[in-house]
Amino acid sequence: MSFRNALESGKFVVTAEVGPPKGTDIKKILHEAEMLKNKVDALNVTDNQSAVMRISSMSFCKLLLDMGHEPILQMTCRDRNRIGLQSDLLGAAILGIKNVLCMTGDHPNAGDHKEAKPVYDIESVQLLQVVDGLNSGRDMMGNDLMGSTDFYQGAVVTPEANPLEPQMMKFEKKINAGAHFFQTQAIYDIDKFRDFMTSARKFPVKILAGLVLLKSAGMANFMNKFVPGISVPQVLIDELKAAGKEKAMETGIEIMARHIRQLKDESVCDGIHIMAIGAEDKVPAIMERAGLL
Numbered sequence: 001m002s003f004r005n006a007l008e009s010g011k012f013v014v015t016a017e018v019g020p021p022k023g024t025d026i027k028k029i030l031h032e033a034e035m036l037k038n039k040v041d042a043l044n045v046t047d048n049q050s051a052v053m054r055i056s057s058m059s060f061c062k063l064l065l066d067m068g069h070e071p072i073l074q075m076t077c078r079d080r081n082r083i084g085l086q087s088d089l090l091g092a093a094i095l096g097i098k099n100v101l102c103m104t105g106d107h108p109n110a111g112d113h114k115e116a117k118p119v120y121d122i123e124s125v126q127l128l129q130v131v132d133g134l135n136s137g138r139d140m141m142g143n144d145l146m147g148s149t150d151f152y153q154g155a156v157v158t159p160e161a162n163p164l165e166p167q168m169m170k171f172e173k174k175i176n177a178g179a180h181f182f183q184t185q186a187i188y189d190i191d192k193f194r195d196f197m198t199s200a201r202k203f204p205v206k207i208l209a210g211l212v213l214l215k216s217a218g219m220a221n222f223m224n225k226f227v228p229g230i231s232v233p234q235v236l237i238d239e240l241k242a243a244g245k246e247k248a249m250e251t252g253i254e255i256m257a258r259h260i261r262q263l264k265d266e267s268v269c270d271g272i273h274i275m276a277i278g279a280e281d282k283v284p285a286i287m288e289r290a291g292l293l
Helices: 001-009 026-033 055-065 083-094 124-135 165-176 189-199 217-226 234-265 280-289
Strands: 014-018 044-045 070-078 099-103 154-156 182-188 204-212 271-275
Touching: 001 014, 014 026, 014 204, 014 280, 026 055, 026 280, 044 055, 055 070, 055 083, 070 083, 083 124, 099 124, 124 165, 124 280, 154 165, 165 217, 182 271, 189 204, 189 234, 217 234, 234 271, 234 280, 271 280
Parallel strands: 014 044, 014 271, 044 070, 070 099, 099 154, 154 182, 182 204, 204 271
Antiparallel strands: none
């Protein structure tokens, strides 16, 4: 079943994320992808995540496709103008890539090439409109294409943003621009996320709750301090502290599995998006403990 069909069928969908390496040695990431085969419905491939230069998302999506995975191409507006974005999308289409996640992208100041010039010719809402146009057989200027694309396009949203109203306004703009599914920024407060879903359910889109694996109390505190839109409750930080350094990862896995079980059992959303960030080998264990395998 394709990712699109899985979501539209009402199945509780599971996606995970892989970050291409900084270099050409791909043995580790291919091994991790192999571990997830027939376990997840799709695999996101990050696009120079956090503005750090890595192997291109499209090339690794093609490798995943050849492995039997269904990839989700992440595409940011940071590094390419509208010509480059459309060209890459057409290239992805002829490679057989069907899913694309449209993002504005972190500023280069956040990454390892701080002197790089950001492009931002367009942003995520406009990129969704571009994809919608390519699906309809025309480019951004209205020119007819020799063959259209057939992308299932998605976007991101931050349910724990404070205030939430601007985020909801952009959420609706993205839907109007053609978004069919959303993968959220990391959520840790299920009650707060449930409030967001009450508003989100008014729209005909699918929502996958983003979950980032907490590896330590220090990581949780760092995210609270430096990552906008993420709020790790003190009770979870205390749980990680009580576990100690040796058992912190195990505790983080248990916290994520617990949240997944709750989201699924209570039908809070349409699925989950697991972001293990450097610990992709832990994803099968998380899924098994959450009762998904």
